[in-house]
Amino acid sequence: MAAGRCFLLLAQLACLLLATSSHAETATLLGKVAICEDGSEWPPYTYFERRDGKKTERIIGFAVDVIQDIFSRNGLLYSLELIPWARCQAEVKLGKNYQMALNLSYSEERNRNYLLTRPYYQTTNYYFYSRRQYPNGLAIHSVADLKSYAVCGLLGYNYTGYGLKAGEVDQQARDFPAVIAKLHNRRCDLFVEKLEIMTGFLAIGEPFLQDKDLGRAAIPGMEHAPFHMAISPAMPQAMALRKLLDEELLKMESSGKLKALWQKYASE
Numbered sequence: 081m082a083a084g085r086c087f088l089l090l091a092q093l094a095c096l097l098l099a100t101s102s103h104a105e106t107a108t109l110l111g112k113v114a115i116c117e118d119g120s121e122w123p124p125y126t127y128f129e130r131r132d133g134k135k136t137e138r139i140i141g142f143a144v145d146v147i148q149d150i151f152s153r154n155g156l157l158y159s160l161e162l163i164p165w166a167r168c169q170a171e172v173k174l175g176k177n178y179q180m181a182l183n184l185s186y187s188e189e190r191n192r193n194y195l196l197t198r199p200y201y202q203t204t205n206y207y208f209y210s211r212r213q214y215p216n217g218l219a220i221h222s223v224a225d226l227k228s229y230a231v232c233g234l235l236g237y238n239y240t241g242y243g244l245k246a247g248e249v250d251q252q253a254r255d256f257p258a259v260i261a262k263l264h265n266r267r268c269d270l271f272v273e274k275l276e277i278m279t280g281f282l283a284i285g286e287p288f289l290q291d292k293d294l295g296r297a298a299i300p301g302m303e304h305a306p307f308h309m310a311i312s313p314a315m316p317q318a319m320a321l322r323k324l325l326d327e328e329l330l331k332m333e334s335s336g337k338l339k340a341l342w343q344k345y346a347s348e
Contacts, residue, residue: 124276
């Protein structure tokens with residue numbers, strides 16, 4: 081029995097050393113990974129830190145904490161910039177100037193364009209409308225009812241999870257103030273967004289939810305939306321990086337570390 085336990089321990093140690101060696105090799109071959117995210121910010125996941133109510137150049141958030149934890153423990157280097165979201169996605173697809181993005185919901189197109197990691201957080205789906213136009217609210221009883229209204233959204237955002245195809249959403253707006261203005265000006269009936277994001281903006285001094293004319297409600301029957309990191313398939317060691325990230329995200333989920341990191345932002 082003692083010999084059996086000894087053999088098992090040696091086997092486990094060998095696997096650990098092999099995994100560590102593999103990750104170290106991946107870090108050496110990768111060099112520095114250039115990450116981009118939405119320049120309009122995506123609080124509480126990626127956004128600019130505020131000090132005394134003023135925006136700084138420091139990028140913080142739940143997704144930043146997660147990638148920093150994984151990269152630092154595995155000897156990986158990265159840079160992070162917030163740029164226009166449509167450009168970021170196009171750049172990551174090419175893999176030349178940027179090789180990763182941190183916050184992508186799933187779509188078949190994105191699954192073709194990138195290597196998506198396992199999901200590491202999920203959000204709650206809401207629709208927003210103008211009480212000036214609809215003082216009694218909207219007649220939405222299911223996801224399918226969204227199509228009964230003129231939907232507007234943001235450039236580069238993914239709306240396929242809401243059952244809305246390309247061309248069914250007016251995506252000319254580049255930020256949330258612009259899309260909210262379109263509602264109040266009766267240029268569309270509603271837009272859809274994650275409640276966590278709109279609440280996140282409130283926490284950093286962007287009071288969208290304090291607009292008394294902006295109505296909101298959960299989309300009936302719609303499950304939480306999972307979010308992934310995206311890796312450019314064009315970058316060297318892309319498969320190895322996704323493998324490492326998937327393993328680390330699973331460990332962080334199983335150990336409760338992801339939940340612990342999230343509590344910091346949930347409390348805010």
